[in-house]
Amino acid sequence: MSISNVRVEGGAGGVEAHYDDLAAMGDLTGDVAGDTLKTAAAGHKFLVEPDVLASSLLNPGGVVKFEAAMAVALDGPNGLTATSAGIGLRGEALKATRIAYEMADELAAKGLDAGRWFAGLAVATNPLGAVLGGGGAIATDVYLNYDGDWEKWLVDHPGMVDTLIGMSPGMISALGIPVDLATTLDLLAATYPDGEAVVTDIDPLSRDSDPPRGLEDLLDGLNTRNDPGEDDPSNIDVRIIKDADGNVTGYVVDVPGTKDWPLPGQVASANDLGVNVDAMAGNNTVLQEGIQEALRRAGAHDTGAPVMLVGHSQGGIVAAQSTTDLRANGYNVTHVVTAGSPVGRIEVPGDVQVLSIENRNDIVPHLDASDNPDGPNRTTATFDHNTGTSSGNHAIGGNYTDAAGALDKSTDPSVRRYRESMSAFTGGDPDQSQMQKYHVARKGVNELP
Template sequence: MTVSNIGVSGGAGGITAKYDDLAALGDLTGDVAGDTLKTAVAGHKFLAEPDVLASSLLNPGGVVKFEAAMAVALDGPNGLTATSAGIGLRGEALKATRIAYEMADELAAKGLDASRWFAGLAVATNPVGAALVGGGAIATDVYLNYDGDWQKWLVDHPGMVDTLVGMSPGMLSALGIPVDLATNLDLLAATYPDSDAVVTDSRTTNPDAPGNLGDLLDGLARRNSSDKFESDQNPDPANLDVQIIRDANGKVTGYVVDIPGTKEWNAPFTTKGANDLGTNVDAMAGNNTVLQKGIEEALRRAGAQDTGAPVMLVGHSQGGIVAAQATTDLVSNGYNVTHVLTAGSPVGRIEVPGAVQVLSLENRNDIVPHLDASGNPDSPNRTTVEFDNQQNTVGGNHQIQENYTDAARELDRGSDPSVQRYKDGLGAFTGGSSSEMRTYRVDREGGK
C-alpha cells in the first residue's frame, strides 16, 4: 500500500485560525467605527463655527442650507454618527460569532465524551446484554467479512479504540468509582513507579544534516531500529539522539532530538527501561517522566541551554507523547523549543505552549493515535495530517519506515498552507551544512 487521501486540519489554515481572523476583523471594524465617530464629532464643530455664523448676516439662506446639509450628513439616518454605530455593531457581531463557534465546538467535544461515558456506564450495568447485542454484532462482522481475523477488523475500525477508551470512565463509575478519563490516567499512572534518569553518553557521529520532513523521520527511524540500519556495528543500547545542526561557518543553528517509541510492555507495579509502558501512561497523565528527564539532561550536555538555539523534538508513538508533554517544562527551564513532530502518537489531550509549532502525522488505520479518545486541537500552532496506508496489521500501520516516512515525503512535495507554514519555520533544522549526532542511553535510577 502507498500513502493516499491526505487530509490536513488545524495550523495556519485551520478553523481556529479562521476564528482568530474573525476576532481580528471584529477589532478592525471596531477601530473603523471609532474613527468614523471621531470624524462625526469633529464635523459638529462646523455647525457652530464663528465664521459660518458671521456669514449668516450676508447670506442667511445659504447658511441655513449649509447647517441643514451638515446635520443630515452627520446625524441623519445615513449620516456618519449612524454609520459609526452600524459599523460598531458589525464588529461586535463578528466577535460574538467567533465566541459562538468556539462554544459550539467545545460543547460538541464535551458531548462526545459524555455520550461515551454513559455508554460505558450502560455496558457495566448490563454486561450480558451489551455482549449479546454489541459484541455479537461485531463478532458476526469479523467472521463473515474478515474470515475471523480480529486484527484486520480492528485496523479497519480504529475508531472503536476511541469508543472503548472513552467508555472506560463510565464503566468504572458503575462500580462506585466516579471518574473521568483524566482521573483514570492518574490512577493508572500511580501503579507505575517513576524514578530519576541516569543518562550515559553512547557515541558521537556525523551524519548528513536533514533537509526536509522526510529526512527528519528517516533519522527517527534509524534511532528506533538502530540494529536494522547499523548491522555492521555492535547493537546500540542508546535510546535518544541529539543532532546538533551547524551552518557553513560552524555556528549552531538548532538541535533535533529523536525519541523512539515503546520498547517494553511491562505490567503495573513493575518498572523496566525508560521506554516502557509506565512512561506511556505517565506522559499521557501529564507527568514528568524519566524519559523527559533524560531528554532535558541530554540537551543540557549538548549545550542547547547555553546557545539558546532552537530545539525540535521528533517522536514516534510514545516518543511523540513525551515530546509534546515535555514542551512546557523545557520552555520553562530555558530551552528554546520551537517545533515538535509526532508520528502515530495520541497527543490530543496534551497542552503545548502557543509559541511551539506541532505537526502530528496519523495513519487513519493506526490504532495508537486513538488511545486518548480525543482528536487533536485545531489551533494555529497544532497541525494534524491524516492519511491512508492500510497494511492490515496493527504493527504495519504503526511502523515508521514505509509508512510515516512515506507520508512525510508526500508532505515535502505538497503545498497545503498549514503544512507549508510549518515547513517554512524549519530552517534552523533543515538548512544546515553539517551535523553532529550525540547519542545517549537513558535508564531508570536503580533499575534497568
C-alpha cells in the first residue's frame, strides 16, 4: 500500500503568509497615503506662488480659474487631500482585517482546548455516564467492526488521541488540582530526572559518499541512523556538507526517535520517554545537549554555516525544541525537518524554516492535541498510509521516506519554497562531504565502556 492524499498547509503559500500579505499591503497603502498627502501639501504652495500672484495683474480671470481649479484638485471632495485620507483608512482596514483573522484563529484553538477540558471534567465527575455513553459506543464499534482489535480501531481514528490528551487536564482538575495541558506536561516532566550528556565519537570522521539531494535522501539518512545495526551504537550523526572546493556549505544532524520507555522516576538513555516529556514541556534535555556538543565537535560553531536538524518522533520534538537554544549559543540553525513528531505547541524562531511530515494514521503526531501552526516558516505535509498497526504507520522507511519522495516532486508553493531554501544541504560533493557518528548518553546511566 502506497501513500496517498498528500496535502500541504502553512509555509510560503499558507494562510498565515496571506495574513502577513495583508499587513504588508496595509503598510504599503499607508505609505501611498502619506506620499499623496505630501503631494497635496506641496501643491498648496502654488496657490500663493509669487509668480502666479504677479500674473494676476496681466490676466486676472485666468488666475482666478487657476486658483479655483487647484483648490478643487487639492481640497475638493475627490481631491488629493480627501484621497489621501481614504487611502489611509483602507490601509488601516487591511491591518485590522489581519488582526481579526488571527484573533479568530486563536480563539478557535483556545475554544477547542476548552471544550476538551470540560469534556474531561465531565467524564471524571460522571464516569458511569461516560462509559454508558460515548465509551460504550466506541467499544461496540471495536468489537463489531474490528473484531476487538483496539489498535486497528485507533489507527483508523487517530483524532481520538487528540481528544483524550486534551481531556486529561480536565480529568485531573476534577481531583481538585486545576491545570491546563501545559501545566500537566510540566507536572509529568518533573517526574522524569534529566541528567548530564556524555558524547562519544563513533568511528573516525569518514567521507560521506552519498550526500543528500532532496527530502527523500534526508529521510533515508535518518532511517539509517534510526537502525544502525548491532555493531554501531550511534544515536545521532552530523553530516558535513561540502562543495567541490572543500568549503563547508551546511551541516545536517540526524536525530532518531524513542528507544526506551521507563516509568516515571526512572531513566534509561538519551532516547527514553522522559526526554519526550521534557522536550514537549519546553525543557532542555540530555539529547539536546548532545546535539549541541556534536555540532561543536563538527565545527559548526566556528564556521557559522547553516544547520539543518532532521528528526523522527522524539528526534523531531527535540529538534524543534532546541532551535532557540542552539541559535542563542551561536549555531546557525536555519532548517528543521520533522517526521511523525508532535510539534504543534513548540515555538520556533520565525526565521527557522520547519517542514513537518505527518501520516494521518500515525497516532504519535497527535500526542500534543494540537494542529501545527500555520506560519510562513511552518509547513506541514500530511498524507494517508494505514498499515493497520501503530508501528507501521509510525515507521520511517517505506512510510515517511515515501512521503518525502512525493514532496520532492510536489509543485505546492510552500514545499517548493522550502526545497529551494535548503540548497546548502542538498548540493554536497560526494568526494568532499563527511560524516561523524556520535553516541549521546546520560552520565552514569548508559555510557559506552
